[in-house]
Amino acid sequence: MTAALTVGVLTLACSDWDDHYDADITAIGTASSNLWENISTNAELSQFTTLLQKTGYDKVLAESQTYTVWAPKDNTFDFNYYNSISTEKLLREFILNHISRYNYALADEKVPTIYMLNEKAMNFTSGQIGGVNIAKTLGTSNGVLQMLDGKLPFLYNIYESLEPGDFPIDSISNYFHSYDIKVLNTAKSVQGPVVDGQITYLDSVFDESNRLYPLYYAYINREDSNYTMIVPTNEAWTKAKETVSKYFNYVDNFTFVENTATNTNRKETPVEIDATYLRDSMINYTLVQDLFYNNNLYDNQALNNLQTGQTLHVDSLVGTSYLYTGRSTVYSEDAANLFEGAIRVDKSNGAIFVTDSLRMRTWTSWNPPIKVEAENTTYTQSQNVFNGTATATNVTTGTQNPAVEGAISNNMYMLITPSSTATNPEVDIYLPHVRSTAYNIYAVFVPEHITNIYMSEEDLKPSRLEVRINYNDEKGAVKEYRVPGNIENNPFKIDTVYIGEFEFPVAYEGTGEYYPYIRLMSRVSSSQTKTYTRSMRLDCLMLIPKELDEYRKERPDYKYYEGSGYSYY
Numbered sequence: 001m002t003a004a005l006t007v008g009v010l011t012l013a014c015s016d017w018d019d020h021y022d023a024d025i026t027a028i029g030t031a032s033s034n035l036w037e038n039i040s041t042n043a044e045l046s047q048f049t050t051l052l053q054k055t056g057y058d059k060v061l062a063e064s065q066t067y068t069v070w071a072p073k074d075n076t077f078d079f080n081y082y083n084s085i086s087t088e089k090l091l092r093e094f095i096l097n098h099i100s101r102y103n104y105a106l107a108d109e110k111v112p113t114i115y116m117l118n119e120k121a122m123n124f125t126s127g128q129i130g131g132v133n134i135a136k137t138l139g140t141s142n143g144v145l146q147m148l149d150g151k152l153p154f155l156y157n158i159y160e161s162l163e164p165g166d167f168p169i170d171s172i173s174n175y176f177h178s179y180d181i182k183v184l185n186t187a188k189s190v191q192g193p194v195v196d197g198q199i200t201y202l203d204s205v206f207d208e209s210n211r212l213y214p215l216y217y218a219y220i221n222r223e224d225s226n227y228t229m230i231v232p233t234n235e236a237w238t239k240a241k242e243t244v245s246k247y248f249n250y251v252d253n254f255t256f257v258e259n260t261a262t263n264t265n266r267k268e269t270p271v272e273i274d275a276t277y278l279r280d281s282m283i284n285y286t287l288v289q290d291l292f293y294n295n296n297l298y299d300n301q302a303l304n305n306l307q308t309g310q311t312l313h314v315d316s317l318v319g320t321s322y323l324y325t326g327r328s329t330v331y332s333e334d335a336a337n338l339f340e341g342a343i344r345v346d347k348s349n350g351a352i353f354v355t356d357s358l359r360m361r362t363w364t365s366w367n368p369p370i371k372v373e374a375e376n377t378t379y380t381q382s383q384n385v386f387n388g389t390a391t392a393t394n395v396t397t398g399t400q401n402p403a404v405e406g407a408i409s410n411n412m413y414m415l416i417t418p419s420s421t422a423t424n425p426e427v428d429i430y431l432p433h434v435r436s437t438a439y440n441i442y443a444v445f446v447p448e449h450i451t452n453i454y455m456s457e458e459d460l461k462p463s464r465l466e467v468r469i470n471y472n473d474e475k476g477a478v479k480e481y482r483v484p485g486n487i488e489n490n491p492f493k494i495d496t497v498y499i500g501e502f503e504f505p506v507a508y509e510g511t512g513e514y515y516p517y518i519r520l521m522s523r524v525s526s527s528q529t530k531t532y533t534r535s536m537r538l539d540c541l542m543l544i545p546k547e548l549d550e551y552r553k554e555r556p557d558y559k560y561y562e563g564s565g566y567s568y569y
Helices: 035-040 043-055 079-084 087-098 170-177 212-216 234-245 275-288 298-304 332-338 546-554
Strands: 002-004 067-072 099-101 113-115 121-125 132-140 143-148 180-184 190-195 198-203 205-210 227-232 253-258 267-272 292-294 316-318 329-331 343-347 350-355 370-373 388-394 412-418 426-430 438-445 464-472 478-482 495-503 517-522 536-545 566-568
Touching: 035 043, 035 067, 035 132, 035 143, 043 067, 043 079, 043 087, 067 087, 079 087, 087 099, 099 113, 170 227, 170 234, 170 275, 205 212, 212 275, 227 234, 234 275, 253 464, 292 298, 292 316, 298 316, 316 332, 329 332, 388 426, 426 536, 438 546, 464 495, 517 536, 536 546
Parallel strands: 067 143, 227 350, 370 566
Antiparallel strands: 002 205, 067 099, 113 121, 132 143, 180 205, 190 198, 227 292, 253 267, 316 329, 343 350, 370 536, 388 412, 412 536, 426 517, 438 495, 438 536, 464 478, 464 517
16 A cells, blocks of 8 residues: 655656546636645635645645545535544545546546545546535646535545544554554655755655555455454453463474484474564464455355344355465354454445454364375475385275265375385374364374275275374473374274374474474284284374364264365375
């Protein structure tokens, strides 16, 4: 977004008056005089004249740059209000809202929308601008003067609305504005005299942006966009932050274990982070990440008409961070909850819903499930296989045995085979994006006859595995937890096997490529080879937040997309 924050506007190539001037324009002044001269001498524009002088735009409109001024006549707006507010607010809401670049004398079907200097869009039709009647039109030496029967409407965009005012939203306002960027655009600014060796500017133009826009894929400053944003009050922010905080416990120094196929071969790397800074950053980022919706996409279009007190009826909503994370999909029940009790406020590029409580369930945003595809070599590396080899294997709907129900995630699985008939293979799989929370852990196994329609079921054998979990304790030390007993899969189907519950003391999300891991170890003796296979056919690992798993067991009809959360292919 580019805005004029001091006296002045953008310097662009001027359009010739002949491009837009028409001989039918009603004469109300002198075409040889500039905009300021025509405004200041017009008896019907004395109030507008006063406000221009107060902001310094009397000087701007006397320059050679080309503008169209949409001037409301006296007593058609609340002059006392605008004369009493700050100069910055007066510029933003009124003066810049009534001046546009170039010459606009008559409405043009090719240019149905006019952008004012504050970048607000106004529909320009025959005899009207922004729904306000045009009373008179005059061509001047540096543009067009359009006299109006009232002031043009002004709405803040969503970004501009993130200011405490009608609602107590200091918390999210402070967070957003801490990432503001404002840089003087010297190419577009008008240079003034050199004072004490320093260049001054008569017309200072700043390029404004915010580092959070690309992080959230939500450009809520753009006037030509259409977003809905859920805006938490300070009360909602505080309550949500208490919940989110528990997922991001860090330690300043911890050890990352690499090349982990055997304890004798592993490499331990010390890692140092600023735990306090990282924790604060991750909490704030995560709290806000799923508050934005593009109203033009998917079922999100229903948000265009949703009003305060109404219940949202959609199959799903997709947040803007879907483009970044591949998640942020919430289904009907969860989507409706987001807007319960929230107050809608229309904005120039969409709407905000102000709420005293962020009603998102933790697993739809702040603590999502994690699915790790076993064939992903980022997390199942060759050096992490011991006494065996790992081969990524494709299965499509055309090659899958029709007798095997279900589908394989990402149409691939990892086949881990022993290096000899007398050895048991082991594999370590890294776990990315883990929070400091309790997960119920599952492994999904593929049957041996997944693509073999001729294989007898009598020849199908389950795997028999010991499971260990590598992690760091509260002090950063490396620990290993052995899951009691052994796990076995059903060899006749794509089988999701419960490994157990485990709570990670510290978080890894945001630390970089540092992860804990799960070790799967075949445990088949020579006397058991007729009953079990030493090979593993692993589709994926799933870490389901305990709170989600318990909710799903209580509500088997609950619709939740397993692809939500982090899924790595």
